[in-house]
Amino acid sequence: MMVLLxxxxxxxxxxxxxxxxxxxxxxxxxxxxxxxxxHGDILMVGMxxxxxxxxxxxxxxxxxxxxxxxxxxxxxxxxxxxxxNRMLGAHPQNQILLTIGLGLIMSNTMMLIFTxxxxxxxxxxxxxxxxxxxxxxxxxxxxxxxxTAAITLLLYWFLLKTNTGQAIRATAQDREAAQLMGINVRWxxxxxxxxxxxxxxxxxxxxxxxxxxxxxxxGIFTLKAFIITVLGGMGSIIGxxxxxxxxxxxESVSAVYxxxxxxxxxxxxxFLLVLLFxxxxxxxxxxx
Amino acid sequence: xxxxxxxxLAFCLALPGLSLAANVKIxxxxxxxxxxxxxxxxxxxxxxxxxxxxxKKGINVQLLKEDDTGKPQISMSxxxxxxxxxxxxxxxxxxxxxxxxxxxxxxxxKVPLLVPVAAKQEITRQHLKYVYRLxxxxxxxxxxxxxxxxxxxxxxxxxxxxxxxxxxxSTTKSAKEYVARKGIRVVADEPYSQGAPDYRSTLTKIKAQxxxxxxxxxxxxxxxxxxxxxxxxxxxxxxxLGGGAGFTTVQFAKEKEISNNVFSTxxxxxxxxxxxxxxxxxxxxxxxxxxxxxxxACAYEAMLIMAETASKNGGDRExxxxxxxxxxxxxxxxxxKFEDYDxxxxxxxxQMLILQIQNxxxxxxxxxxxxxxxxxxxxxxxx
Numbered sequence: 001m002m003v004l005l006x007x008x009x010x011x012x013x014x015x016x017x018x019x020x021x022x023x024x025x026x027x028x029x030x031x032x033x034x035x036x037x038x039h040g041d042i043l044m045v046g047m048x049x050x051x052x053x054x055x056x057x058x059x060x061x062x063x064x065x066x067x068x069x070x071x072x073x074x075x076x077x078x079x080x081x082x083x084x085n086r087m088l089g090a091h092p093q094n095q096i097l098l099t100i101g102l103g104l105i106m107s108n109t110m111m112l113i114f115t116x117x118x119x120x121x122x123x124x125x126x127x128x129x130x131x132x133x134x135x136x137x138x139x140x141x142x143x144x145x146x147x148t149a150a151i152t153l154l155l156y157w158f159l160l161k162t163n164t165g166q167a168i169r170a171t172a173q174d175r176e177a178a179q180l181m182g183i184n185v186r187w188x189x190x191x192x193x194x195x196x197x198x199x200x201x202x203x204x205x206x207x208x209x210x211x212x213x214x215x216x217x218x219g220i221f222t223l224k225a226f227i228i229t230v231l232g233g234m235g236s237i238i239g240x241x242x243x244x245x246x247x248x249x250x251e252s253v254s255a256v257y258x259x260x261x262x263x264x265x266x267x268x269x270x271f272l273l274v275l276l277f278x279x280x281x282x283x284x285x286x287x288x
Numbered sequence: 289x290x291x292x293x294x295x296x297l298a299f300c301l302a303l304p305g306l307s308l309a310a311n312v313k314i315x316x317x318x319x320x321x322x323x324x325x326x327x328x329x330x331x332x333x334x335x336x337x338x339x340x341x342x343x344k345k346g347i348n349v350q351l352l353k354e355d356d357t358g359k360p361q362i363s364m365s366x367x368x369x370x371x372x373x374x375x376x377x378x379x380x381x382x383x384x385x386x387x388x389x390x391x392x393x394x395x396x397x398k399v400p401l402l403v404p405v406a407a408k409q410e411i412t413r414q415h416l417k418y419v420y421r422l423x424x425x426x427x428x429x430x431x432x433x434x435x436x437x438x439x440x441x442x443x444x445x446x447x448x449x450x451x452x453x454x455x456x457x458s459t460t461k462s463a464k465e466y467v468a469r470k471g472i473r474v475v476a477d478e479p480y481s482q483g484a485p486d487y488r489s490t491l492t493k494i495k496a497q498x499x500x501x502x503x504x505x506x507x508x509x510x511x512x513x514x515x516x517x518x519x520x521x522x523x524x525x526x527x528x529l530g531g532g533a534g535f536t537t538v539q540f541a542k543e544k545e546i547s548n549n550v551f552s553t554x555x556x557x558x559x560x561x562x563x564x565x566x567x568x569x570x571x572x573x574x575x576x577x578x579x580x581x582x583x584x585a586c587a588y589e590a591m592l593i594m595a596e597t598a599s600k601n602g603g604d605r606e607x608x609x610x611x612x613x614x615x616x617x618x619x620x621x622x623x624x625k626f627e628d629y630d631x632x633x634x635x636x637x638x639q640m641l642i643l644q645i646q647n648x649x650x651x652x653x654x655x656x657x658x659x660x661x662x663x664x665x666x667x668x669x670x671x
Contacts (some may be wrong), residue, residue, distance in 0.1 A: 002496075003492055003493060003496050006488075006489070006492045006521070007488075007489040007493075008490060010486060010488040010489055010492075011489070014485060014486045040558065072466070077523045088620035112307070118508060118509035120509065120539070120543075122543055126516055127515075127517070127519040127520055127545060127546050128520070129519070129520040129521070129522075136520055136522055138488070138517075138520045163386065200467070207485060210485070210513075210516070211485045211514070212509040214509070217483070221481050248486075251484075251486065251489075252486060252489040253489070255487075255489040255490045255493070256489045256490070256492060256493045258481055260449075260478050260479065260480040260481075260484070260487070260489075260490040261452050261478075261479040261480060261481060263484075264481065
């Protein structure tokens with residue numbers, strides 16, 4: 001029982017970060033109908049940014065997100081303005097190639113700058129934990145979960161209550177109609193890609209105190225983000241939040257009750273089952 | 289005419305290596321480029337130091353270097369090339385896959401081959417007359433660690449957590465066979481795929497079994513991650529045994545909070561009391577600006593042994609082979625003698641060293657006669 005609770009808790013905590021990655025991807029898909037295969041690499045850039053801030057300026061990884069978020073937003077907006085916007089009307093396969101190419105450029109650039117060695121951020125709390133009723137909870141994971149939750153709530157509020165947020169949602173629902181209503185859809189696209197990148201970068205910053213960093217790490221997270229987004233329903237933020245938590249818990253519980261070598265199999269079987277019975281994903285119908 | 293003879297004489301005196309000192313041709317196959325290059329560099333540097341020392345002893349080595357880029361097929365063509373160039377013997381290649389491929393060719397061309405660091409057991413288990421190995425084979429990694437644990441306490445159960453790669457599974461396989469003979473029960477057997485951010489659930493499962501020993505095989509990043517998360521969930525065995533590359537690195541040792549008191553094993557350290565070990569470390573560091581790994585020491589010693597034997601036998605391959613078989617050496621790798629035992633042929637019974645991280649320093653703690661510090665056992669309670 002204890003073991004089950006322990007694995008549920010770690011699953012939910014890590015799932016929170018997965019959710020953040022998934023939400024970023026789903027916003028980008030929702031607004032532009034572009035599957036961002038560079039998403040994991042953007043996260044990797046966020047990790048290196050955090051690492052650089054930590055190792056050269058001594059800024060704590062969790063504090064550094066106040067720098068990471070705006071910088072990653074600008075980075076995403078730049079990518080959108082210079083590259084993705086030109087490809088919006090193109091064939092989906094060309095868009096996929098473009099994002100994969102951008103991802104490759106990012107990971108290889110990082111390899112040139114930082115070499116392919118593993119980098120580890122060691123903070124005083126990297127291996128700290130506290131006990132709640134006999135269950136040990138990782139302090140850095142708990143902090144990152146709280147930050148994730150706060151950011152997610154803020155994002156919901158922004159999308160539901162503000163004019164700009166509503167304009168982004170309108171663009172996601174119907175690009176042409178939104179344009180007819182006087183919404184600057186190009187600007188909304190830049191905004192959406194910026195937010196998506198900022199979220200991925202933040203997720204990178206949040207897991208860097210407990211994880212390690214290397215240039216090819218993006219692939220792992222792109223795949224995760226993709227599964228989470230499809231599982232939750234492409235374009236649905238609630239779906240991505242849910243998807244992230246589900247994947248986190250599924251990985252963690254299956255590692256305990258089956259074997260850690262099999263946890264990916266469990267995740268993919270789950271993914272296939274959802275696609276079989278609900279092809280549009282868990283929250284497939286409701287758009288943002 | 290007279291003038292000419294004087295000139296020739298002067299020439300001979302100026303270049304003693306050409307006429308007076310022994311001159312011997314040795315091949316060296318290594319991964320100089322490619323993914324294995326960072327470790328390959330250690331081997332190359334070790335060999336460079338060996339050539340310097342050989343020169344001081346009056347042995348002039350004509351070194352024929354070949355790069356195998358870490359690929360067995362390139363390694364094999366390198367061996368064929370070297371055999372054709374009339375080398376007395378070959379040192380290398382670095383990786384297990386390459387060394388295993390080249391071993392059969394060495395036998396075919398009757399070229400003595402001295403493998404310095406490749407750990408795959410099969411290399412010296414094929415009854416090859418021309419293939420010698422200096423380092424201890426892979427099964428020694430696990431058995432020497434478990435022997436050390438048995439010498440320190442009475443562990444009854446063991447849990448395994450390891451990378452699901454060839455390296456991880458084969459090391460664990462030999463460990464499992466060894467503990468079965470020693471009467472230790474395996475309570476958990478958990479392979480994982482590299483790069484997962486969360487091992488907590490697997491470690492929790494292991495914790496529930498309350499193992500006396502936890503045996504881990506992983507590279508550096510995962511080693512740090514696994515130990516961090518072990519601390520988080522409060523996994524508390526009598527000893528953590530690090531069976532893989534990740535646990536012996538300086539980077540791992542630097543993470544004092546989590547790396548302290550973890551045991552691991554290696555072929556060589558600078559603080560061991562084998563003759564010249566410390567001196568080799570210092571020379572290497574001042575010449576190349578980096579600390580040598582055990583690979584450098586193995587390659588250094590292997591080149592010394594091969595070149596000395598070959599020069600003593602005038603570069604004759606058959607005599608060199610016999611010389612390797614009958615000789616014995618004592619140097620920075622301790623006592624070296626190539627023997628046939630337990631199905632191995634021409635295998636040096638190299639003593640693996642057990643290390644423990646104490647206050648962020650890697651210390652040799654076992655076997656006692658080579659130790660610099662006393663082992664700390666059982667594992668102290670996590671703070």
